Amino acid sequence: MSAPPAGTGRTWTRAFTDDGPADVDELGGKGSGLVRMTRDGLRVPPGYVITTGACHVYLDRHTLPDGLEDEVRRQLSSLETTTGKTFGAGPEPLLLSVRSGAPVSMPGMMDTVLNLGLSREAAVALAQRSGDARFMADLVARFHTMYSEIVLGALDDRPAVDALVTETDLGDDPGAVYDRVWAAAEAALDEELSASVPATPWEQLVHAVEAVFRSWNTRRAWTYREHHGIPHDMGTAVVVQSMVFGNLDDDSGSGVAFTRDPVTGEPGLYGEYLAHSQGEDVVAGVRTPDRVQEALPADLLAELERTGAELEARHGDVLDIEFTVEHGVLYFLQVRSAKRTPEAAVRIAADLLADGTASAARALTLVTADQLRQAQRPGFDPDALATARDEAQVLLTGIGACPGQVSGELVLDPDRARKRADAGASVVLGRSVTSPADLHGMIAAAGIVTATGGSTSHAAVVARALGTACVVGAADLEIDEAARTVRIGNRVLSEGDPVSLDGGSGELFAGALPTTTPAAANEAMDTLLAAAADAAGSEVLARVTLPADVEAACAAGATGLVTAIDDVLAASGDLNRLVETLLEKSLNGVGALSEMRDAVAEHFAPLLVAARAAEVRDVDVRAIDLLADESRELLQQTAVTTRHPELALPLGVPDLIRAQREGLVRAAGDAGYGGRLRLAVRHVSDPAEAQALAALDEGADAPAVGTYLTSPRAVLGAAELAAHSGVVWLEVRALQAAMFGIPARQFLTAEPLDSYLARGLLAVDPRHELDPVVVHLLRDVPADTGVRLSGTVADQVAATLYGLGFRRFAVDLPEVRPLLLGLGRAALAG
Numbered sequence: 009m010s011a012p013p014a015g016t017g018r019t020w021t022r023a024f025t026d027d028g029p030a031d032v033d034e035l036g037g038k039g040s041g042l043v044r045m046t047r048d049g050l051r052v053p054p055g056y057v058i059t060t061g062a063c064h065v066y067l068d069r070h071t072l073p074d075g076l077e078d079e080v081r082r083q084l085s086s087l088e089t090t091t092g093k094t095f096g097a098g099p100e101p102l103l104l105s106v107r108s109g110a111p112v113s114m115p116g117m118m119d120t121v122l123n124l125g126l127s128r129e130a131a132v133a134l135a136q137r138s139g140d141a142r143f144m145a146d147l148v149a150r151f152h153t154m155y156s157e158i159v160l161g162a163l164d165d166r167p168a169v170d171a172l173v174t175e176t177d178l179g180d181d182p183g184a185v186y187d188r189v190w191a192a193a194e195a196a197l198d199e200e201l202s203a204s205v206p207a208t209p210w211e212q213l214v215h216a217v218e219a220v221f222r223s224w225n226t227r228r229a230w231t232y233r234e235h236h237g238i239p240h241d242m243g244t245a246v247v248v249q250s251m252v253f254g255n256l257d258d259d260s261g262s263g264v265a266f267t268r269d270p271v272t273g274e275p276g277l278y279g280e281y282l283a284h285s286q287g288e289d290v291v292a293g294v295r296t297p298d299r300v301q302e303a304l305p306a307d308l309l310a311e312l313e314r315t316g317a318e319l320e321a322r323h324g325d326v327l328d329i330e331f332t333v334e335h336g337v338l339y340f341l342q343v344r345s346a347k348r349t350p351e352a353a354v355r356i357a358a359d360l361l362a363d364g365t366a367s368a369a370r371a372l373t374l375v376t377a378d379q380l381r382q383a384q385r386p387g388f389d390p391d392a393l394a395t396a397r398d399e400a401q402v403l404l405t406g407i408g409a410c411p412g413q414v415s416g417e418l419v420l421d422p423d424r425a426r427k428r429a430d431a432g433a434s435v436v437l438g439r440s441v442t443s444p445a446d447l448h449g450m451i452a453a454a455g456i457v458t459a460t461g462g463s464t465s466h467a468a469v470v471a472r473a474l475g476t477a478c479v480v481g482a483a484d485l486e487i488d489e490a491a492r493t494v495r496i497g498n499r500v501l502s503e504g505d506p507v508s509l510d511g512g513s514g515e516l517f518a519g520a521l522p523t524t525t526p527a528a529a530n531e532a533m534d535t536l537l538a539a540a541a542d543a544a545g546s547e548v549l550a551r552v553t554l555p556a557d558v559e560a561a562c563a564a565g566a567t568g569l570v571t572a573i574d575d576v577l578a579a580s581g582d583l584n585r586l587v588e589t590l591l592e593k594s595l596n597g598v599g600a601l602s603e604m605r606d607a608v609a610e611h612f613a614p615l616l617v618a619a620r621a622a623e624v625r626d627v628d629v630r631a632i633d634l635l636a637d638e639s640r641e642l643l644q645q646t647a648v649t650t651r652h653p654e655l656a657l658p659l660g661v662p663d664l665i666r667a668q669r670e671g672l673v674r675a676a677g678d679a680g681y682g683g684r685l686r687l688a689v690r691h692v693s694d695p696a697e698a699q700a701l702a703a704l705d706e707g708a709d710a711p712a713v714g715t716y717l718t719s720p721r722a723v724l725g726a727a728e729l730a731a732h733s734g735v736v737w738l739e740v741r742a743l744q745a746a747m748f749g750i751p752a753r754q755f756l757t758a759e760p761l762d763s764y765l766a767r768g769l770l771a772v773d774p775r776h777e778l779d780p781v782v783v784h785l786l787r788d789v790p791a792d793t794g795v796r797l798s799g800t801v802a803d804q805v806a807a808t809l810y811g812l813g814f815r816r817f818a819v820d821l822p823e824v825r826p827l828l829l830g831l832g833r834a835a836l837a838g
Contacts, residue, residue: 021079023056023086034059036109036245041343048322050315050340054090055104055249056083058217060111063243066221077214083248084213091250096125096209098133103147103251106216108223110244113344114232115470118244119158119223121216122286123151123251125209128186135182138256142176145189146255149173150286152193152205155212159219160203166196213248220246228447235451235474249341252334255286259336262287265300265312265329267320270348270472271408271512273355273532277301277313279329280462287330287341296481297462308338319343324366325374326356347472349410350382358532361539368539369836375536377803377826382475383533384822386523387413388508396508396517403496403507403516404484406457409468411512412477414454415520418507420489422449429453436507438494440487442467450474455509457516459485477511485516537565537825540832544810548827549628549794549818553579557821558618564824568626569619570796573608573668574633574643580611587644591651601667604632608671609678616679625683628735628794628818630716631668633690637745637752658691659700665689665713666704672711686735688714690742693722698732716796717789718742726789737818738789740782740805741798744774747782755799776802778809786812794818797827806830807837 022028022035022043030040030047039057046052058076065073084095093102103125108118126134126148135144149169156162169192176185197203206212223229224244233240254262264287265279280297281304282289289295301309312331319327328346332339348356353375361371393413396402416434419425422445425437429452437453439446441460450456450470455477458467462481471478486495492503499518501507508517541548549568550561553575561569577583586600586607593599612629619627634643634655654660669687676685692698692715701713712734717723723743730736745752748770754761755775765773772779778786791813797805801823809817810831819827 019079020062020073020076021056021058021083023083024052024054032111033242034061034245036060036111036247037113037344038107038109038247038342039245042247042249042341045319045340045343048319051338052340053250053252054087055247056087057109058246058248060243060245063221063224063245064241066218067224067243072214072218080213080217080248087250093250094130096127096130098129098136100137101125101130101134103130103134104213105247105249105251106213106220107247107249108220108244109247110224111242112236112238113347114229114238115347115466118226118229119220120288121151121154121158121219122288123147124155124212124216126151127207127209128183128190130209131186132182135185140178140257141180141182141185142173142178143253143256144182145173145176145185147253148186148189149193150288152190152197154288155205155216156193156197156201156203158223159215160197160201160205162197162200162203166193169193169196217246217248220244228445231447231451252332252339252341253286254282254332254334255284256334258284260332260334261285261303262289262332263297263300263304263330265316265331266326266346267316267329268326268346268352268356268359270326270328270346270352271411273348273352273359275359277309277316279312281333287332296460296483304333305336308333308336311338315340321365324360324370326360349472350379350475351411353379354383354530354536355532358535361536368543368832371536372540372543372829372833372836375829377801377829378475380533380825380829381800381822382412384825385412388510389522389524392521393510396519396521397515401517401519403499403501403518404482406479406482406485406514406516407462407468408478408510408512408514409465409480410471410474410476410478412455412475413508413510413512413521413523414477415506415508415523416454417504418494418501419449419453420487420492420494420503422446422452424503425449426452436509438485438487439467440485441465442470450476455479455511457482457485457509459483459487471511477509479509479511479514479516482514482516533825534565537828537832540828541565542832543835544815544828544831545835546810546815546817546831547626548824548831549626549816550821550824551575551818552615552821555614555618558615558622558624561821561824562622562624564821565828566821566824568628569624570628570630570818571615572630572632574636576611576615577607577632580607582607582611583643587648590648590655591644595652595654595661595663601661601663604664605667605671605674608668609674612672612675613678616675616681616685619683620679620681627681627683628686628688628737629668629672629711630737631665631687631689635691658689659697662700662704665701669704669711669713673709676711685711686714687711688716688735688737690716690739691718691722692716692729693719693725695725695728695732698729702732702734716742717793719746720785723785723789726793730790730793735794736790737794737796738786739796739798740778741796743782743785744779747779748774750774775799776805778805783808783812792816797823799823801827801830803830803833807834810834 024046030043032040035057093100095102105122107120135141254260261283262285263281269278279300281300282297326346328344330342357371357374360366416436419435420438425435426448429435434454436455439458457479468480484496494501506520508521547567549570550566552569589600589603649656714733714735717738741755794816795814796818
């Protein structure tokens with residue numbers, strides 16, 4: 009197998025103390041963080057990192073690369089010298105943790121083995137040094153269970169082994185205790201798998217490293233990466249570190265702390281601590297920990313707060329710190345960017361920008377477009393919420409782990425949750441405790457509630473990454489999976505019953521509560537997006553349909569409005585009547601066109617009144633498109649174009665365009681609107697068409713008439729079309745659809761394109777990426793052309809268009825803030 013290239017100085021391993029860059033891609037997030045903390049002088053248990061390059065070789069060839077085992081032996085020897093301990097032997101045994109460390113954090117998705125190196129000799133020596141045979145028995149049982157699950161694939165619980173640990177007394181003979189616990193653990197494993205855990209520490213280490221590499225390709229890891237858009241070719245590093253023991257005595261423990269509250273963004277240390285425990289007890293959620301401020305001794309709390317503040321300033325981000333206290337001494341085991349709720353992400357980024365901890369460029373990278381979208385989502389109607397509390401609909405109150413107010417049917421199994429969600433149901437997943445095996449159900453659920461665990465448990469961390477409303481530590485929740493029921497005090501709910509969940513307050517309600525649209529952006533969001541808008545220097549217009557949309561568009565930061573004749577008429581309920589009129593009457597000034605003119609004037613006046621009140625000076629209107637693929641049924645296209653085949657062409661009936669234009673003139677006059685009002689026609693592709701449209705422009709007070717570019721031909725001739733047009737818009741979705749030969753309506757749904765892409769049949773997802781051929785075409789489009797983006801706007805699309813020089817955009821109303829963020833990031837990236 010491949011060895012590191014000769015003469016490059018590259019090796020497969022790096023000690024925490026070795027020179028060289030703390031490269032995340034090579035060392036993984038965990039490894040690079042440990043290297044930096046060690047260099048900063050923090051109290052970090054020594055260790056080394058096996059690089060992602062070794063993982064790539066292993067996954068490709070199913071064996072460890074040549075030279076790796078020799079390097080690991082040398083690193084072990086150095087570790088023994090540094091710690092004064094011996095791997096797998098006494099009198100001071102060296103035990104190891106073997107943990108995954110991908111370049112991008114994937115909490116709970118990959119594998120870890122703790123307490124590795126417990127030969128019989130090492131175990132006995134450890135009991136003798138600690139004076140506690142039960143402590144040693146606990147380590148042996150934990151190690152055997154973790155190794156069996158992670159390396160060998162065992163699944164069964166081992167109550168007989170746990171009982172032996174519980175029965176062990178502090179002063180029992182260590183050798184006899186080891187023999188009993190190990191034999192019971194081996195018997196349980198043999199019964200399940202006919203397998204055995206190697207007694208030789210070296211074999212344990214090699215196989216554990218291989219298991220961590222393999223965990224990169226587990227189903228749950230693939231699912232997590234697919235959901236979060238993480239590349240599958242990154243691989244994972246392996247962190248091998250000397251153990252410190254939070255379960256040694258009552259002066260020991262493990263915890264997780266955040267430099268700010270990851271739920272609300274509130275400044276100040278936030279975390280949990282579990283005395284007499286190992287780190288797995290805290291993150292697994294099987295025990296509910298204490299608040300770090302209440303549980304840690306004052307001197308250790310002060311050290312943790314001071315170190316956290318220093319690390320936050322150095323990293324320019326809110327951090328997640330894993331730590332262990334061994335016999336009153338604080339050790340730092342990991343530092344990484346903290347998972348946070350959407351609301352917290354916005355506040356944290358704004359606060360770090362305001363206090364100078366982060367530059368504008370850095371602050372804008374601390375919030376994702378999806379987090380902005382989630383921060384705008386609806387919540388419970390305040391009056392209904394107050395009534396529910398007054399009428400004792402609150403079933404329980406746990407720990408609010410991720411804000412969000414959602415209703416759905418209660419489901420107690422992740423497989424059933426996924427099926428019900430796929431069927432269109434809103435689901436609240438109830439579990440005693442979640443594990444990585446539940447991920448598919450957690451992704452599908454609108455909300456999650458667990459009986460145990462704290463705000464750093466698996467359920468809480470994953471929910472925050474998903475932006476899913478979550479309540480943990482709901483101790484009153486008694487789940488009977490066999491009966492598919494939940495008991496909460498005297499109340500019994502059956503699977504399928506409606507419930508409502510408040511992930512901020514931690515409350516679970518009986519019944520479904522109504523939701524309302526959220527209020528305008530909070531101050532933190534406004535501050536952050538103002539920085540983005542200043543950097544981007546772009547116009548962002550919001551698509552509106554109703555007068556009430558105008559205020560929301562301005563609050564979101566829109567500089568103008570776009571709308572469409574057919575959208576406004578459909579919202580008014582008049583579109584169907586007009587379509588029927590087109591089918592019944594002639595296309596002349598006293599027939600269908602007269603009714604079109606009157607309807608436009610009537611229904612656009614209130615919209616323009618709202619625009620005038622909001623001091624919006626720029627309104628662009630798209631003319632009715634009777635060929636629109638996405639609304640062909642609504643517009644009765646076949647019937648209409650059969651009755652009037654000339655409507656199949658953009659200027660087949662010039663009087664139809666005049667009627668809409670005249671209706672807009674009347675609407676503006678009735679509304680007293682004096683801003684810039686323009687009308688654009690879709691599917692224009694020839695300069696002659698553009699000239700004909702320009703000839704319709706009668707009078708300075710009438711809206712200028714322009715074009716929507718929707719085809720490759722139009723884009724290729726964009727410069728000449730622009731010379732004859734009052735306004736030019738490029739409609740990206742229509743262009744992508746034309747390039748791929750896919751109906752535009754398919755770009756607005758998940759299926760069938762999701763399945764088609766999963767089969768590898770398209771190189772790019774045309775809903776969220778610009779095809780390279782499209783990018784090539786756009787290079788010659790005049791930069792002052794407006795770009796119309798429909799649906800969710802991907803950061804990559806925004807950055808590409810900004811890089812091509814476009815500075816005028818129109819998006820759906822919910823996408824104004826995400827686009828501003830993406831444009832600001834693109835502007836500051838260089």
